[in-house]
Amino acid sequence: MTNLLEIHDLHARIVGGRDILKGINLTIKAGEVHAIMGPNGAGKSTLSSVLAGKPGYEVTLGHVLYQGHELASLGPDERARQGIFLAFQYPVEISGVNNMYFLRAALNAVRKQRGEAELDAAQFLKAVKAKLSLLDISEDLLKRAVNVGFSGGEKKRNEIFQMAMLEPALAILDETDSGLDIDALRAVANGVNRLRDPGRAIVMITHYQRLLDYIEPDFVHVLSDGKIVASGDKTLAMDLEERGYAHLASAA
Amino acid sequence: MSATLDTVETILAAGEDNYKYGFVTDIDVDELPPGLNEDTVRFISATKAEPAWLLEWRLKAFRRWQGMTAPDWAKLKIAPIDYQASTYYSAPKAASGPKSLDEIDPELLKTYEKLGIPLGERAALAGIAVDAVFDSVSVATTFKDTLAAQGIIFCSFGDAVREHPELVQKYLGSVVPPGDNFFSALNSAVFSDGSFAYIPPGIRCPMELSTYFRINAAKSGQFERTLLIADKGAYVSYLEGCTAPQRDENQLHAAVVELVAQEDAEIKYSTVQNWYPGDAEGKGGIYNFVTKRGACRGANAKIAWTQVETGSAITWKYPSCILEGENSVGEFYSVAITNHMQQADTGTKMIHIGRNTRSTIISKGISAGRGQNTYRGAVKILPGAENARNYTQCDSLLIGKTCGAHAIPYIDSRNPSARVEHEATASKVSDEQMFYCQQRGLTQEDALSLIVNGFCKEVLKELPMEFAVEAQKLLAVSLEGSVG
Ligand SMILES: Nc1ncnc2c1ncn2[C@@H]1O[C@H](COP(=O)(O)OP(=O)(O)O)[C@@H](O)[C@H]1O
Ligand SMILES: [Mg+2]
Numbered sequence: 001m002t003n004l005l006e007i008h009d010l011h012a013r014i015v016g017g018r019d020i021l022k023g024i025n026l027t028i029k030a031g032e033v034h035a036i037m038g039p040n041g042a043g044k045s046t047l048s049s050v051l052a053g054k055p056g057y058e059v060t061l062g063h064v065l066y067q068g069h070e071l072a073s074l075g076p077d078e079r080a081r082q083g084i085f086l087a088f089q090y091p092v093e094i095s096g097v098n099n100m101y102f103l104r105a106a107l108n109a110v111r112k113q114r115g116e117a118e119l120d121a122a123q124f125l126k127a128v129k130a131k132l133s134l135l136d137i138s139e140d141l142l143k144r145a146v147n148v149g150f151s152g153g154e155k156k157r158n159e160i161f162q163m164a165m166l167e168p169a170l171a172i173l174d175e176t177d178s179g180l181d182i183d184a185l186r187a188v189a190n191g192v193n194r195l196r197d198p199g200r201a202i203v204m205i206t207h208y209q210r211l212l213d214y215i216e217p218d219f220v221h222v223l224s225d226g227k228i229v230a231s232g233d234k235t236l237a238m239d240l241e242e243r244g245y246a247h248l249a250s251a252a
Numbered sequence: 253m254s255a256t257l258d259t260v261e262t263i264l265a266a267g268e269d270n271y272k273y274g275f276v277t278d279i280d281v282d283e284l285p286p287g288l289n290e291d292t293v294r295f296i297s298a299t300k301a302e303p304a305w306l307l308e309w310r311l312k313a314f315r316r317w318q319g320m321t322a323p324d325w326a327k328l329k330i331a332p333i334d335y336q337a338s339t340y341y342s343a344p345k346a347a348s349g350p351k352s353l354d355e356i357d358p359e360l361l362k363t364y365e366k367l368g369i370p371l372g373e374r375a376a377l378a379g380i381a382v383d384a385v386f387d388s389v390s391v392a393t394t395f396k397d398t399l400a401a402q403g404i405i406f407c408s409f410g411d412a413v414r415e416h417p418e419l420v421q422k423y424l425g426s427v428v429p430p431g432d433n434f435f436s437a438l439n440s441a442v443f444s445d446g447s448f449a450y451i452p453p454g455i456r457c458p459m460e461l462s463t464y465f466r467i468n469a470a471k472s473g474q475f476e477r478t479l480l481i482a483d484k485g486a487y488v489s490y491l492e493g494c495t496a497p498q499r500d501e502n503q504l505h506a507a508v509v510e511l512v513a514q515e516d517a518e519i520k521y522s523t524v525q526n527w528y529p530g531d532a533e534g535k536g537g538i539y540n541f542v543t544k545r546g547a548c549r550g551a552n553a554k555i556a557w558t559q560v561e562t563g564s565a566i567t568w569k570y571p572s573c574i575l576e577g578e579n580s581v582g583e584f585y586s587v588a589i590t591n592h593m594q595q596a597d598t599g600t601k602m603i604h605i606g607r608n609t610r611s612t613i614i615s616k617g618i619s620a621g622r623g624q625n626t627y628r629g630a631v632k633i634l635p636g637a638e639n640a641r642n643y644t645q646c647d648s649l650l651i652g653k654t655c656g657a658h659a660i661p662y663i664d665s666r667n668p669s670a671r672v673e674h675e676a677t678a679s680k681v682s683d684e685q686m687f688y689c690q691q692r693g694l695t696q697e698d699a700l701s702l703i704v705n706g707f708c709k710e711v712l713k714e715l716p717m718e719f720a721v722e723a724q725k726l727l728a729v730s731l732e733g734s735v736g
Contacts, residue, residue, distance in 0.1 A: 054687050077690040077699075085691075092688035096706030102692070105702065109693035145706065162692065 002068065004030045004170055004201050005051075009062035012050045019060060020046045022226035030169065031198040035212055035237065036205045038223035039245050044205045045089055047223070048174045052086040053079050066170070080106075081113035083169030087159035087176050089205075094146040099158070100128070102146045103165055110166050131164045135191040153184035160191040171195070172203045177211035189214030209241040283472070284341040290314060292340050293441050299341065300410050300444075303417060313430035313440030320434045326568055326597035327626040327658055331502075333539065338473040338504050340442045395459065403452040406461055409477055412448035419450055423481055427510040427547045427574070435506040435541040435568075439475045443508070446476035451486035451517075460716055462491040465507075473504035480510070482517035484550065489520040491719055502530075502565060506541045515550025515577060520558070522715050523571075524723050527563035532621070532733065534593030537565025544571035548580035548609075556583035557600065558714040560723040562730040565594060570628065572601035575609035575637075582611040585711040587723075589730045590623025590655070599629040599660075604637035604670070613644040616708045618727075619655035620734035626658040631672055633665040640670040648678045649707050651700070651734050701728035 005028040012021040020043045028034055038044055050057050051064065053076035064071040066084065074082065094102065107127075108118040119127060132139065137157050147155050156176050163171050173192070177185055192215050196202065204215060212220070212234060220237045222230040224245060230236060284295060293314050297307040322333070399406050405416060412420050430440035447463040465476060482488050492509075505527060513519050521544075530537025540563075546555035557571035573582025584600035602611035617625040631642045648657035659676050681703050689699035705712065705724055712720050 052687075052691055054691075055683065075690070076687060077693055077695050080691050080693040088688065088691075092682075092684045094685055094688070094703060094706055096709035097702055102689075102702065105694060105698065106689075106692035109695075109698070113693070166692070 006065040011061035035217035085168030087173040089174040091155040152179040317437035342472040405450040409446040443477040453484040457488040478509040485516040509544040511546030513553035518554040523559040530565040540564035550577040554581040561588040567596040578606040592621040601630040604640040607638040620651035630662040633670040
């Protein structure tokens with residue numbers, strides 16, 4: 001199978017700052033679930049921002065191939081339309097914009113890119129209903145403004161719901177588990193598990209092992225000080241749970 | 253709008269090609285040379301075969317105006333205006349005399365079609381009665397007969413003077429006296445046409461009434477007058493739209509709108525103002541100096557102003573309500589956008605006179621480019637306004653770092669039982685919001701438009717459906733070039 005994402009010796013920083021990512025190498029194939037773990041400040045969110053093309057970041061060395069093409073040449077919205085989805089660590093509020101309306105605009109942008117017909121309100125509603133039953137999400141969330149007044153758990157569920165609707169090829173979940181109580185965590189994890197698909201790769205960023213109890217990754221990587229210092233299968237995560245990150249960081 | 257229209261209009265490439273209404277109609281006109289004196293006033297009045305009382309009224313206003321100076325309290329930078337350089341009367345030749353749709357110059361019909369304003373059969377489809385004002389005169393009023401069957405009068409101001417002089421004489425200047433301010437005095441002297449509507453007692457106007465203002469001639473000012481009366485228990489929703497060609501010189505627009513709502517009557521007045529804003533460097537554009545005021549004369553009367561101000565180089569406009577009748581209600585919902593070099597100083601005045609009067613003010617100011625946007629509002633509670641209530645919410649949104657937003661609320665309460673609440677916020681379109689939208693697949697332009705429309709939602713939802721859609725598109729167009 002061809003590689004969906006190839007990260008080669010990636011160095012990146014916030015424009016004008018010091019390198020935060022200091023040589024990342026990672027290859028991801030469709031159908032795989034990768035967990036990226038690491039202490040606070042390791043560069044996990046920076047990696048997801050760089051992959052999603054967030055303005056304000058610059059790649060200083062190395063490069064990334066997505067579906068065989070140079071990612072650097074694509075703007076953030078183009079990356080999104082081509083199937084890269086980022087579930088935000090801190091989902092953003094947009095007041096006055098209905099959540100459904102937002103999602104339909106997003107879905108139609110993505111569908112257009114795929115050469116599919118845009119959905120009208122009725123067709124969209126039907127698609128929403130189908131996905132709602134997949135995830136444990138209250139319809140009420142959809143009627144409110146995007147993320148406005150949502151609890152932490154609601155925001156994270158909403159991110160996963162968007163992912164379900166947009167059906168990305170590559171989903172990056174940045175600390176989707178943080179700030180969730182056990183029930184919310186279970187609901188979010190169930191949602192993600194249902195979205196596992198041979199055509200889709202999922203990258204889960206977390207610094208707790210507990211998410212991996214619910215979503216079993218194929219690969220686990222440890223990110224420390226801007227580098228991947230260890231890679232393995234899920235036993236690596238269990239190992240980390242017992243011994244912490246420190247010995248890995250010093251080994252790097 | 254049909255792209256297959258065979259038009260003779262020239263699209264002026266004045267640097268700003270996103271103002272799609274910037275074309276000029278090539279048509280024969282009767283026009284006064286530039287300049288303003290008593291003879292100008294007499295000429296206008298004579299051309300319209302006005303009664304003596306109206307000429308006197310105009311002359312009085314003119315003399316009053318001569319002794320006045322332009323207001324300078326607004327937060328606007330305006331180059332001195334030479335009032336002698338403007339043309340005070342310009343009318344399409346065919347428009348004189350009685351007219352039906354069939355007699356209208358086809359060029360004019362094409363112009364309105366191009367603007368998306370239904371005057372012919374399309375009006376019937378759209379179900380909106382339209383009075384179209386082209387430069388100085390009204391060129392068509394649709395649905396007149398349908399409305400007349402219910403006793404509703406909807407016609408050009410000129411027709412109203414001829415056919416319903418008693419109504420005009422009774423109400424003209426009763427809400428905005430000619431001497432109210434510099435621009436209302438000027439308008440009272442030289443107004444050329446406009447719209448008139450009267451809704452008889454107990455009648456709910458069965459369709460939206462609409463006036464469409466179009467400035468076409470070069471160097472011409474437009475001074476129209478709208479007078480709208482909802483008699484006891486009547487209801488009317490009124491829409492007003494405006495566009496002008498792109499021209500390099502500034503053009504003057506000084507309108508007066510007067511609304512009268514009697515007991516239990518309700519008037520909803522909605523405006524989408526899209527006069528040519530000038531180019532990105534601030535060259536050209538309409539100077540929009542407008543006096544709009546409504547009086548709730550009877551108990552339980554209600555007047556609601558909704559405005560979406562996207563156009564004009566300068567906007568000076570304060571649609572206001574005089575709440576005389578007890579339990580009467582005044583509302584003001586406003587979106588004002590300033591991009592590039594545009595300046596807006598706009599807001600409202602709510603004057604509470606009667607007991608239990610209530611007013612609501614929702615103002616959304618959006619600044620981009622080097623635009624300057626000022627909300628100026630006054631809430632006045634007179635001693636007799638027992639239990640008066642006002643709620644004001646005034647929000648500004650900034651796009652970029654070179655624009656400005658200002659809020660100047662005045663509150664003057666002379667009755668201790670009154671309650672006045674004021675909330676104000678200022679925010680920026682954040683990079684995080686833009687990135688979030690883009691990460692979901694929206695282009696930068698769509699992302700900004702979505703965020704801005706969300707910001708304006710409370711106002712946009714007050715607009716009639718067709719207007720709201722148009723307004724949303726306009727907001728997006730107005731902000732083109734403000735990010736990236
Ligand atoms: N906006 C910012 N400005 C400056 N430094 C930042 C910013 N965001 C993150 N950093 C720094 O970059 C490093 C990596 O941060 P981040 O990618 O958020 O780590 P993680 O997600 O692994 O906790 C940290 O040292 C952090 O302080
Ligand atoms: Mg992080």
